[in-house]
Amino acid sequence: MGKPTECRMTKLSPPNSDQIELTLFGPGYGECVAVHLGENRWIVVDSCLNTKTGNPAVLDYFNEIGISPQKAVKLIIISHWHDDHVRGLSEIVSSCPKASVCCSSALTQSEFLSHVLNYQNIMTKTTSSGVKEIEKILQILSDPSLPPIKRALANRTVLDLPAKGTANSCVVTTLSPSDKEYDDFLKGIAALVPSDKKTKIRAPSLSPNDAAVAIWIKTGGVKMLLGSDLEEKGESSSGWSAIVQSEERPRGRASIFKIPHHGSGTGHHDKVWSDMMIESPIAILSPFYNAGKMLPTDKDIARILSLAPKSYITTRYPAPKSKKSRTRSVERTIRETVGKMRAVQPPMGWVSLRNGGKSNPDSWTVKLSAAGSHLNALNEKKG
Amino acid sequence: MIEQTAANLTPYNETASPLGLGSTTQDQGFLLKFYESIVDDLSAAKRHGTPSVDTTYAKSSIPDIFPNKIPNPQETRYSFSVLQEWEGYVVSISTETFTARLTDVTRNCTIEEEEADFPLTDLEDADRLRISPGSIFRWVIGYRRSPGGTKDRSSRIVFRNLPAWTTKEIEKNRHDATEWASQLNVE
Numbered sequence: 001m002g003k004p005t006e007c008r009m010t011k012l013s014p015p016n017s018d019q020i021e022l023t024l025f026g027p028g029y030g031e032c033v034a035v036h037l038g039e040n041r042w043i044v045v046d047s048c049l050n051t052k053t054g055n056p057a058v059l060d061y062f063n064e065i066g067i068s069p070q071k072a073v074k075l076i077i078i079s080h081w082h083d084d085h086v087r088g089l090s091e092i093v094s095s096c097p098k099a100s101v102c103c104s105s106a107l108t109q110s111e112f113l114s115h116v117l118n119y120q121n122i123m124t125k126t127t128s129s130g131v132k133e134i135e136k137i138l139q140i141l142s143d144p145s146l147p148p149i150k151r152a153l154a155n156r157t158v159l160d161l162p163a164k165g166t167a168n169s170c171v172v173t174t175l176s177p178s179d180k181e182y183d184d185f186l187k188g189i190a191a192l193v194p195s196d197k198k199t200k201i202r203a204p205s206l207s208p209n210d211a212a213v214a215i216w217i218k219t220g221g222v223k224m225l226l227g228s229d230l231e232e233k234g235e236s237s238s239g240w241s242a243i244v245q246s247e248e249r250p251r252g253r254a255s256i257f258k259i260p261h262h263g264s265g266t267g268h269h270d271k272v273w274s275d276m277m278i279e280s281p282i283a284i285l286s287p288f289y290n291a292g293k294m295l296p297t298d299k300d301i302a303r304i305l306s307l308a309p310k311s312y313i314t315t316r317y318p319a320p321k322s323k324k325s326r327t328r329s330v331e332r333t334i335r336e337t338v339g340k341m342r343a344v345q346p347p348m349g350w351v352s353l354r355n356g357g358k359s360n361p362d363s364w365t366v367k368l369s370a371a372g373s374h375l376n377a378l379n380e381k382k383g
Numbered sequence: 384m385i386e387q388t389a390a391n392l393t394p395y396n397e398t399a400s401p402l403g404l405g406s407t408t409q410d411q412g413f414l415l416k417f418y419e420s421i422v423d424d425l426s427a428a429k430r431h432g433t434p435s436v437d438t439t440y441a442k443s444s445i446p447d448i449f450p451n452k453i454p455n456p457q458e459t460r461y462s463f464s465v466l467q468e469w470e471g472y473v474v475s476i477s478t479e480t481f482t483a484r485l486t487d488v489t490r491n492c493t494i495e496e497e498e499a500d501f502p503l504t505d506l507e508d509a510d511r512l513r514i515s516p517g518s519i520f521r522w523v524i525g526y527r528r529s530p531g532g533t534k535d536r537s538s539r540i541v542f543r544n545l546p547a548w549t550t551k552e553i554e555k556n557r558h559d560a561t562e563w564a565s566q567l568n569v570e
Binding site: 029049054087105108109110111113114116117118122123124126127130138141142144146148149150151193194195196197198199200201202203204290291292319322324326327329330332333334336337338339340341342343344345 | 466467470471472474475482484485486487488490493494495496497498499500501502505513515516517518519524526536538543544545546547548549550552553556557559560561563564566567568569570
């Protein structure tokens with residue numbers, strides 16, 4: 001695979017009917033992947049907000065390129081349940097009534113639903129409960145007229161599309177969660193059952209994300225691995241170890257890698273790169289900001305670039321200082337109390353990969369939003 | 384910014400949903416505690432020679448939130464004028480600070496856009512003991528006026544005593560969840 005062509009987008013257009021596209025959006029209280037499988041057939045993984053408009057980023061994108069999500073989206077995959085990671089996902093689900101929805105089976109079990117009910121009503125309308133999005137989604141999916149929920153499990157085919165027009169056939173396989181991760185997730189949820197007389201709080205997020213759904217996509221000769229937020233725990237029955245060692249997983253090597261868990265060390269596994277990827281694949285990721293800390297770290301950036309010199313990130317900007325202007329008295333009091341306030345998220349960006357269609361499937365063009373960049377730019381910024 | 388005194392106190396509007404809160408008994412109680420905490424207390428007032436002091440409540444950027452305690456105009460002494468208010472939730476706690484994400488209530492924001500690190504020493508002792516990730520609080524900045532007319536800037540953090548979970552509610556949710564699971568159409 002040669003070097004991809006890079007360009008900054010000034011005007012967005014839809015992919016050709018035979019082109020494969022993978023676009024990653026983030027950060028924006030989550031991240032989102034949209035994949036075009038040819039002939040206007042799309043899948044969407046998770047959701048984030050366009051921090052400028054407040055809308056789900058992928059719906060703004062579809063609107064920009066003239067795609068009707070009601071007709072085009074065939075599958076929505078949910079790999080997170082907490083509001084901090086999937087803002088706007090309920091709006092995507094309700095905008096795509098014909099799409100199948102796929103998530104970890106654990107999210108449909110009564111233990112998790114009990115958790116949602118416990119935390120949904122924390123008696124404040126200002127702060128999100130932490131389970132607002134997943135609650136809305138599950139309520140939508142309670143409608144019997146909608147397609148049934150597909151369960152994400154290790155090595156399960158969740159979408160199998162025949163060839164159509166200029167598009168190849170396509171198979172989408174979930175690689176996780178494993179049985180152990182399913183059990184661990186429900187145990188983690190059980191530990192969050194509130195006790196009698198405890199003051200209500202916002203639902204805490206679980207870490208690691210045992211509901212993470214890693215995805216393998218094969219269409220024609222193109223293979224892509226979407227790593228979600230799957231982390232490695234060093235156990236053979238969970239995380240990336242379970243996937244790499246599985247004899248039932250799809251074979252072949254991917255040329256496109258959505259790097260797991262924002263490039264963190266906990267999302268890394270050497271054998272994913274050596275056994276599941278071609279040499280020097282194209283890698284994409286979005287950063288993550290929490291409590292002033294950022295992923296990927298400098299060490300993560302160096303590691304990723306050594307494995308994939310062609311790596312791109314959705315935004316090269318750190319979370320800036322809050323730019324809200326207030327009166328001098330208020331600004332002074334803020335400085336005296338907390339010093340500086342940070343913006344929770346930098347402006348959302350995106351990275352879009354499109355191949356050369358059926359005639360040139362291994363030739364990729366990388367398109368970047370104003371904020372997106374080659375991963376090297378983060379090193380240059382800090383240098 | 385409007386300073387509210389007893390003379391022009393707006394009656395409490397039971398149907399209002401102020402500050403993003405439902406007009407529940409718990410919310411009224413919270414607001415009462417919240418504004419009381421930022422006005423000088425009764426003992427301070429007594430030191431000034433007033434036999435009793437009815438607190439007055441400042442009007443925030445969102446109107447019609449006053450509890451039913453209408454103060455005696457003769458005895459009004461203290462007031463607080465809100466300049467800026469946030470609702471926040473705790474993201475993480477370290478040895479000296481806690482990090483929180485904040486929604487700007489003054490500007491009617493609906494999403495938490497800002498984040499800050501607060502010193503734990505700024506909290507009341509009771510709040511320091513029970514703070515945890517997910518705890519929700521209000522942060523208000525404003526001017527506090529004493530009976531003598533002196534004015535000083537004040538910053539207060541008050542953790543919300545949201546209704547507690549009860550065994551009955553948890554059990555009901557468990558039952559409802561079983562029913563809900565049976566209704567989901569899973570392949």
